């Protein structure tokens with residue numbers, strides 16, 4: 001069923017919340033594991049980080065098919081523009097975060113696997129007794145992109161949540177209810 005200005009489809013609503021919650025958890029785990037050097041979390045972060053693409057790709061397909069939800073009446077043009085920019089940053093980051101993560105790990109020689117299922121082999125050198133990057137420059141660029149995008153994503157998420165709170169409690173329009181699957 002397609003989205004209408006008054007009611008969003010089950011696919012739009014469910015994929016929005018599933019991807020949103022998964023992204024927030026991956027962000028939190030990524031920051032925690034890197035800052036505390038909790039290496040046991042790395043394979044879990046990487047596995048779920050790859051698996052999220054199984055939700056992200058259908059979500060993007062649904063968005064392309066349905067377009068962005070129509071802004072409800074009473075919104076100012078500048079506000080609509082800002083929320084659109086934030087929505088673009090969020091949706092692009094759902095692709096760029098997993099891709100940069102996979103490039104960092106793959107080119108870095110660490111390999112990419114999903115709960116033990118190897119997608120890209122690691123590059124451990126038994127003579128040197130260490131992981132050797134396949135392409136250190138690309139791995140480094142992907143690493144920087146993963147970190148910078150993570151920070152951009154946090155700002156975009158905060159703006160997105162602030163916008164939702166403003167709609168709900170200040171403008172008191174139906175934007176949030178519509179995102180919960182209700183007819184407005």
Ligand code: HEM
Pocket residue numbers: 023026027028029030031034035042045046047048049050052094097098099100101102104105112146147148150
């Ligand atoms: C939506 C998916 C993902 C999100 C939101 C995400 C988020 C993050 C964040 C916020 C960090 C901390 C960065 C920093 O503090 O500089 C991080 C670190 C990391 N991520 Fe991801 N990530 C995702 C997917 C992936 C994937 C698919 C992989 C690899 C297959 C991956 C591998 C890593 C690694 C190895 C680190 C630690 C880097 C280090 O120790 O220097 N991530 N991630």
